[in-house]
Amino acid sequence: MASSGNKSINAKLVLLGDVGAGKSSLVLRFVKGQFVEFQESTIGAAFFSQTVAVNDATVKFEIWDTAGQERYHSLAPMYYRGAAAAIIVYDITNQASFDRAKKWVQELQSQGNPNMVMALAGNKSDLLDSKKVASEEARTYAQENGLFFIETSAKTATNVNDLFYEIATRLPRLQPAQNPSGMVLVDRPADRASSASCCS
Amino acid sequence: MEKKRVDEHEAVPAALPKVDRFGFVKQEANSPDGFTRSKSASEYESCSFSGDDPLGLFVAYFLKKFRVSDAREERRIRKWRKMIGVGGNDWKHYVRRKPHVVKRRIRKGIPDCLRGLVWQLISGSRDLLLMNPGVYEQLVIYETSASELDIIRDISRTFPSHVFFQQRHGPGQRSLYNVLKAYSVYDRDVGYVQGMGFVAGLLLLYMSEEDAFWLLVALLKGAVHAPMEGLYLVGLPLVQQYLFQLDNLVKEQLPRLGEHFAQEMINPSMYASQWFITVFSYSFPFHLALRIWDVFLFEGVKIVFKVGLALLKYCQDDLVKLPFEKLIHALRNFPEDAMNPDMLLPMAYSIKVSKPLEELKEEYEKQNGKLSERVKEELQPS
Numbered sequence: 001m002a003s004s005g006n007k008s009i010n011a012k013l014v015l016l017g018d019v020g021a022g023k024s025s026l027v028l029r030f031v032k033g034q035f036v037e038f039q040e041s042t043i044g045a046a047f048f049s050q051t052v053a054v055n056d057a058t059v060k061f062e063i064w065d066t067a068g069q070e071r072y073h074s075l076a077p078m079y080y081r082g083a084a085a086a087i088i089v090y091d092i093t094n095q096a097s098f099d100r101a102k103k104w105v106q107e108l109q110s111q112g113n114p115n116m117v118m119a120l121a122g123n124k125s126d127l128l129d130s131k132k133v134a135s136e137e138a139r140t141y142a143q144e145n146g147l148f149f150i151e152t153s154a155k156t157a158t159n160v161n162d163l164f165y166e167i168a169t170r171l172p173r174l175q176p177a178q179n180p181s182g183m184v185l186v187d188r189p190a191d192r193a194s195s196a197s198c199c200s
Numbered sequence: 201m202e203k204k205r206v207d208e209h210e211a212v213p214a215a216l217p218k219v220d221r222f223g224f225v226k227q228e229a230n231s232p233d234g235f236t237r238s239k240s241a242s243e244y245e246s247c248s249f250s251g252d253d254p255l256g257l258f259v260a261y262f263l264k265k266f267r268v269s270d271a272r273e274e275r276r277i278r279k280w281r282k283m284i285g286v287g288g289n290d291w292k293h294y295v296r297r298k299p300h301v302v303k304r305r306i307r308k309g310i311p312d313c314l315r316g317l318v319w320q321l322i323s324g325s326r327d328l329l330l331m332n333p334g335v336y337e338q339l340v341i342y343e344t345s346a347s348e349l350d351i352i353r354d355i356s357r358t359f360p361s362h363v364f365f366q367q368r369h370g371p372g373q374r375s376l377y378n379v380l381k382a383y384s385v386y387d388r389d390v391g392y393v394q395g396m397g398f399v400a401g402l403l404l405l406y407m408s409e410e411d412a413f414w415l416l417v418a419l420l421k422g423a424v425h426a427p428m429e430g431l432y433l434v435g436l437p438l439v440q441q442y443l444f445q446l447d448n449l450v451k452e453q454l455p456r457l458g459e460h461f462a463q464e465m466i467n468p469s470m471y472a473s474q475w476f477i478t479v480f481s482y483s484f485p486f487h488l489a490l491r492i493w494d495v496f497l498f499e500g501v502k503i504v505f506k507v508g509l510a511l512l513k514y515c516q517d518d519l520v521k522l523p524f525e526k527l528i529h530a531l532r533n534f535p536e537d538a539m540n541p542d543m544l545l546p547m548a549y550s551i552k553v554s555k556p557l558e559e560l561k562e563e564y565e566k567q568n569g570k571l572s573e574r575v576k577e578e579l580q581p582s
Contacts, residue, residue, distance in 0.1 A: 019353055038360040
């Protein structure tokens, strides 16, 4: 499906997941190669971008990192609507965060872009001793729901680049980046949304 | 009870930290920008110092600061002391007699050494404290909250670069926990919401736990101004209303920028939700946040709109040239000259918003129902 020749794709990506799962830390690791033990809580949402090269194309991720708390739920649709990809993050040492991740998956399946590439990331894989969510359980769940699954550690950088790289390879690459500003985020009539979304 | 991992480099950092005048640890030149909070302006650079005990130095610095304050500053403080009276006794009388003098002086900035006391007087929290003896203690010691674990998870992520809040289980973190837990019990509909920690943290740098708690109550329950609990209730109804009002104010007062935002599909929630949720106490230069809070507590939330509009207005010529991505970045990282309170605040005061805010509120309520009704609906068990 991907045509030959160098291409540049803009892909809107959103991170969702429970408080303290490590969403901001994954982005910080991916975008800046850094890790902070006590990452300041995200209020509202934060925006970042990073480019990866896959095969014959470069994918520029336009990343929205969201606040994790349930109370902020009402702000989330604006960030996942029209997104080409989503990373749902949970903390492998926290069962409740895995339950919350499943809820996000359900919501994206019913409300999100149907072609969205979804990844399930079990973060904090360095904390093997306090692991509460078995890899098999998460992998099975991911397979059943058509998600790509990977365990990551923002702290040690394990699998972080792989996570984003894998998403990039799975993006439908039919459309070149036509509008540099091209992100749909606004809860407005669909005419605007469909023309600017990169993958819907 | 804390489940978070323990890092071997915690508590007091091994490297002696340099802190700014407010106790925030200074960033190294190569540290991440945009991820950790931005630091105070360079005007305070000369105030840095280092030592083995950052908290002690922080305190020592404040003591020293008042010894060396210049004559003008001393005169200013004397005027303020006279206005307040012993323990705040003359304050109400003075405000009634000369409200314009009070307003003018507050707009110039409350002297830092009196800030905590004055904040309690102008917010109405001092009265709440006096009317409710023993209540705070009851809430902290005897009640349990459903939000306790949520609060604990966020404690070390609130002002992580401030010496007072940096030490694991230190006095700063304990106070912050107590205030947030007490509030989550006091108002179980609000409970604990991310963002409240930054507000409580800012207050705790200027007053005791109990005082900070009652100031939070005064703000959210509306002791002097309209209640702001809608910022944190389910559905964040007041955040939504404020964003609607700001969006329209930008279109009306800064049409060129409003048009550019529409083209680039910038929604105010992308840059301004944290302005409202934390009243500029999150990722804003601290010296500016304090000056905004002085006015906010006396005049109400309209200063948040005014400051927001002033920032946009000041940077408008640059902002209209930027494409989406750079625009988002610029809206989260205003240049240092724009953040100078002595430039920005006078500009903010000159922007008139009271009437349009009222009209936009009515318009919003027509479209979405009244806030009080929406809140009631949201709180109905589904």
